[in-house]
Amino acid sequence: DQQVKQNSPSLSVQEGRISILNCDYTNSMFDYFLWYKKYPAEGPTFLISISSIKDKNEDGRFTVFLNKSAKHLSLHIVPSQPGDSAVYFCAASGPYSGGGADGLTFGKGTHLIIQP
Amino acid sequence: NAGVTQTPKFQVLKTGQSMTLQCAQDMNHNSMYWYRQDPGMGLRLIYYSASEGTTDKGEVPNGYNVSRLNKREFSLRLESAAPSQTSVYFCASTPGRVYNEQFFGPGTRLTVL
Numbered sequence: 001d002q003q004v005k006q007n008s009p010s011l012s013v014q015e016g017r018i019s020i021l022n023c024d025y026t027n028s029m030f031d032y033f034l035w036y037k038k039y040p041a042e043g044p045t046f047l048i049s050i051s052s053i054k055d056k057n058e059d060g061r062f063t064v065f066l067n068k069s070a071k072h073l074s075l076h077i078v079p080s081q082p083g084d085s086a087v088y089f090c091a092a093s094g095p096y097s098g099g100g101a102d103g104l105t106f107g108k109g110t111h112l113i114i115q116p
Numbered sequence: 117n118a119g120v121t122q123t124p125k126f127q128v129l130k131t132g133q134s135m136t137l138q139c140a141q142d143m144n145h146n147s148m149y150w151y152r153q154d155p156g157m158g159l160r161l162i163y164y165s166a167s168e169g170t171t172d173k174g175e176v177p178n179g180y181n182v183s184r185l186n187k188r189e190f191s192l193r194l195e196s197a198a199p200s201q202t203s204v205y206f207c208a209s210t211p212g213r214v215y216n217e218q219f220f221g222p223g224t225r226l227t228v229l
Binding site: 108 | 120149151156157158159160161164174175206208217218219220221222223
């Protein structure tokens with residue numbers, strides 16, 4: 001039973017436009033959410049996070065929105081750049097996550113392709 | 117500052133062979149983790165160590181053992197490798213305070229024939 005879901009395996013966006021990546025979760029005990037970016041043959045790198053007490057967090061071109069009632073979060077990248085082409089993982093942390101007290105539960109990832 | 121390092125980068129084993137994946141971090145982090153990533157899947161937690169001297173099972177611990185050798189090093193052992201353990205293995209660490217992001221190593225690509 002997947003507790004963190006990324007329903008779009010891939011997303012293609014034109015350079016300069018907005019990229020919106022979506023993530024849904026089922027476990028209401030999750031209280032902290034993160035986005036990771038991963039290039040081929042490298043480890044994931046942290047991008048941005050949000051606590052469940054907030055509904056928005058912004059860092060430069062990246063903004064994460066959290067809708068607790070819908071158990072949904074999204075990552076907005078504006079403007080999209082060629083270097084943003086990568087796989088993006090949504091992850092959740094919290095008590096009873098099933099991954100251990102401090103472990104992260106990951107979605108399957110969305111492959112973002114930025115077209116020139 | 118090398119961050120999180122993993123050795124080896126690649127390994128091919130035959131079914132039934134054993135091996136140890138090594139992980140070290142130089143950030144003075146308290147907590148360390150082992151994940152595996154399979155094609156089309158997210159990362160799944162195998163084991164973690166919240167602090168030196170403690171280890172706990174994650175989501176998929178069967179077939180693995182771990183050792184937190186000291187604060188810097190956290191190893192993952194496959195006693196009798198199986199083809200189902202073919203995967204990319206990532207080690208991660210975090211300071212261990214609440215709500216810190218995890219820092220990942222570059223991964224070890226393991227194939228079991």
